[in-house]
Amino acid sequence: MPTTQYSPEAARRVVRVVILALILDLLSFTMPWDFVRQEAGRVHSAPTLLSRTLECVRTLRAYLLPSTSSSTRSSASRWDLTLLGGLLASLFSFCQFLISPRLGKLSDRFGRRRVLLGTMVGNVLSALLWLFAGNFAIYAASRIVGGLSEGNVQLSIAAISDVTTPETRARSLALVGAAFSLAFTFGPSLGAYLSTRTFGKGSIVHLPSKLASAFPFLPPTIQLNSYAVPAAMTVVLLSLETLFLYLCLLETRDWKISTMPASSPSEAKSTRPSSRPVRSPAARQARLRSLSRLHLLFLFFFSGAEFTLTFLTHNLFDWSNAQNGRLLGFIGILSALLQGGYVRRKAKGASAEQTARMAMSGMQACAGSLVALALLPLVAKAKGEAALAKGLLWSAAAGLAFVSATVVNSLNALASLETDEDDMATKLEERIDKGHVLGSFRSAGQLGRAVGPLATTAIYWTVSPTAAYAVCAVGVALVVRGMRGIVRDEWRRGITFKEE
Template identity: 55%
Template sequence: MPSKDRQAAGRKVVRVVFTALLLDLMAFTMPLPLFPRIIEDFVRQEALSPSSTPTLLSRTMSFVRTLRAYLFSFASSTRTPFQVGDSRWDLTLLGGLLASLFSLCQFLVSPHIGRLSDTHGRRAVLLSTMLGNLASAALWLFAGSFEVYALSRVVGGLSEGNVQLSIACISDVTSPEERARSLALVGAAFSLAFTVGPSVGAYLSQRAFAPGGVVQLPFWNREMRVNAYAVPAAMTLVLLLVETVYLWACLPESRGWQTGDNATAGADEPPSSAPSRDPSSPKTPPGTIPPPLADPSARLSTLSTTHLLFLFCFSGAEFTLTFLTHALFRFSNASNGRLLGFVGLVSAALSGGYVRRLRGTGSGSARLAQRGMWACAAAMGLLALLPALAEREGARAQGATSVVAKAALWSAAALLAFVSATVVTSLSALASSAASSSSPSSSSSSPGGTPRGGSGAALGAFRSAGQLGRALGPLVFTAVYWTCGPAVAYAAGAVGVVGVAGRMGRVRREEERREGVKVGGKGE
């Protein structure tokens, strides 16, 4: 295939991947605002029909209440807005536990999905994971008990490989110069889905699926009871089914896409994302030997750890934001929806515009990620100040709207939108470049012994690290939030992100050296 034709075909693959990922994320985000209500429905159902033996739900709720009482035993009423007898957060915390369970499953399975895609191809593995996603949605649709619903979350977590395989496909078909801009579409898909999906799920939750919650299965003379929120579950199933058919019909195999261009590349040649450096270059002092660069395995390890640490801090703040707005401003679900919708819309605009126009180099991606981390630290700093601002203005105006506090909240939301559009996308671009560097020609292997085609496993390990951060961050952050109050929690989160941004600065300098950029020159 001529080079221009291959580039055109690669752009078509990127469009297919973006469309499929948008459908997948829409299906993923629709049930997010329903978690507390789904669990509340199961709690109410169990109260009406008590069991003589403890159920999974009763044991889990007992654990949550014991944990809340334990945390509140350390809390100071002057620092936290909650009371020990206030149980309205139990369901929300349990929803967070289910989300953490989903992320933990992804942490366990992501490296294996990546390795399978290296062996059997991206397309085959992606279609296989779609079968698991369909099974998860079907289990939710017919979840008449909490046990079945929890199983649907586990099945979904263990089969969710769409994001990492989408990144792998885009990395396969794009050049290093185009890769960062193309991967920005992944961030745009996330932003659009998180803007629209929860609202659609909340709207559909008000619709009845069948009279009495019972349906007659076609081709099977049997009635089945459906979940109380069967309409959004059915829409999730339909979206995933459409995505599966679309991928089967339109997505070609991308593994080995660039082999024709790189067939002669040897292990001793620098990867295409790292231009060779001439010692006589003006950016390199004559007679100076540049310090050795980190090997791809060490580079990936550094990026994975940075990914984990950042998402540990960010996901905790993200999870507790609606707690904070309800406690300080009495935000309703609709008000919180508008706030999160604002974040999603701004993030989507940034992903599709600002991020995609930037220079697609390793140092450019590292610089953008570091900017996003500084923005995240600033956002958490503003959120840490909100309780004091709201209390001062409330005392002064005796219940009037806290103008300064709300301005700080919306400013923090704008900063979080910038974070969502930049950090994870940029880290993914860097990881993709490192994964490609660790997969040289078929006749050679990387310093770590990774054969060609091992980029899927490398990207799987990178995503696995991030999902571990997403699994642990909300739990730890919520514990600090309830015991020490929001000011301490967000201040600690800001300090943590500053530390991660400092670590990202070292990554940026390494990327600059890799590209032959003078260390200590113009930067941030």
Template identity: 45%
Template sequence: MPDKWDLVLMGGLVGSMFSFLQFFVSPFIGSLSDRIGRRKTLLLTMIGNLVSTVLWTFASTFNIFLWARIVGGLSEGNVQLSIAIISDVTDETNRSKSLALVGIAFATAFTFGPPLGAYFTSFDLSTISPTLVKYGVYAFSSPALVALVLLTVEVAYIMAFLPETSNLHKGDSQKNESKKSTVGQPSMVSRNLSNLKTLNLIHALHLFIFSGMEFTLVFLTFDVFDYSNMQQGKLLGFIGIASSLIQGGYVRRKARTAGEKKMVLQGVIACVAALVMFALLAEMRSGTTLLFIGAFCFAITSGTVVSCLTSLASMQCSDDDPRLAKGHALGVFRSYGQLGRAIGPLVACTVYWAYGPVVCYSLGAICMSAVTATVVKCIPQTPKAHKTA
């Protein structure tokens, strides 16, 4: 058992390291995209991902694998740049609907990616292709080779079909600049900066709690139901698929009419409900129905909060002030989220193993209730023009 939990802890630390690196590098990637363009920056980050995967392919030692994760963490900019590109080509009336596509892709990939990787891990290249192993390819790096092929196709697709979008509205902005009155502009910039700070904080706190509680869910199912890896995978797959359907069928339709703030509120309330159910489940030591209702509430949270917070953050951006430039502002926004995602699992696991699941999920519910109150009181309202469009 000690050896097993050492491996669990090491896996958590490696995962947290990846998010910490994202916390440091995301603002830089965003600012770079404002200066040289989204397309060039995205291609640079994709090249970094390719280098990371090549290192992974030859990772016959843990040190090489760790370097692969470091390079990957410093290069991972495709999510935030995709969000910036969508913000460039949409207006406030359909931004949440379009940003939901990023969430759908993310949830779908995390649902089917790990099982696919686990499947290819079983292939021994020393028997399938001894020549590759002879030249230094690690015998069990089949998932890395598959990822390398997919990344190469993605880079080729971006080079062939993705246009530059960061300068899409600059011409219109320059034409209208002389027409805009400067009266009230400083106060508007100050208000938007304040809104962004609030959204950054809520984003960090939400992911700190949500990612931590989600990370401990596999421990809970093992403790209470003695779930196997396959059963835990099915539960997480259920959450991923449900999240994709919620984003595609509900968020894309309702965000425009209900407003992003209400969607965020629904998500954090659903998270509180899920954590209360998990605490009851841990206390009763039974109740599969509670588990899946709580998992569905988690899916609601996953499908609504981050995408709608991102949409609200993008609405505060403006090309007229460098502090509000989309790339930089959304990079900082993602940085705060990655900080929460990095620290959350470490803190949640510590509380879980020190005080038990009942205390862990009860504290999580209390903390998420505080986030809910913050959303109600502090989050900026969706612009009226957007809500009535």
């Protein structure tokens, strides 16, 4: 496949475009979709999909946690809606698990830019479904459409991997993590503010006469849901993102960075990565499978602990949504600062071994934070230890911020490095398709995110919070052991390369 030579400045421009677009995408994603809470409060003459779903959730909650059966109606409703929100998030992640490899394969065939613009159409459609959702069924459909069309994250990682060298890869991918942290910190606040606004009395939209005459099958008036303003802002953000990508993003699939004309074999050779010895495609495929397993297992345990954190603070300290918001905001802001500062400095010119060590250090911090959370209920119940318990909570939160800043970005960088030796392959069947590989890698992580919260919540409610976090801590410790093997292998490869 022919490649196109580009300057390093063009590569930096692509990274800037991708990150700005990703921030718009994630801001639109992280606004709270309060339609479920609003719809749950309505009185319907006949059973609805939401009422049936909530009834199933109540039955599950009563089975897993019988003590909540005697709770007040408002308290029990809060449990039900929180669990339902987790189920919807798991549904979204499961859709991502299904579609990510296919989107990656399409991007290898048709290009990152074209497929990314195609997925943006699906994202806008998802937001429009939410905007005009008159019932929970349409809202759930919008989540499914959004999950099956959300390709911005994986295609952004693929595009950045296309235009960066192995030495600058981890540093650039740290910006992806920073975009996540910023969006998940400020997006919910923006959505909460917009949810207090309406389009006017009744939120009724009258179609223009010309549009109504051109499409007679459309109703002359459309009733919007009461939380349509955040949905409308989502439509605006996604539309701006689509236009921005169309105007500014270059195709990166066949990209090759060059600081000189590649007119001779020696000059072309100088553009190849020189920091790692060449391995066979079979060895690289085996490494990718190992990384995918670690990615799945880590996110299984981490996302489960992350989802139940607000349950823990509510049970132990009776924290409100605002107090939990401050805790999550602290984690997000600290994570963004770490990724924009510490992680980017450490990742500058980092070798594969150093990147693997950063991932392992984040996993070790995760295990330590989970141990702290496992001990927290025991400390909180001790007399006179309230201050110590809250100190332990905030220390664990700081550890989780470090985890968010290091692990997934480093794993993404390691996976992308295994696709950088394609030009060494002598046969077409030996080549590794970057988009498909990174899509499959993300798919594994999304499966962990889909199942982890459900499994951890079940342990949390049926056994105890201490048991749930202890299981997660042991699980992450086993993942650390697997990561240590990759660090050792990269160290040996580096020694072999130096000897050669």
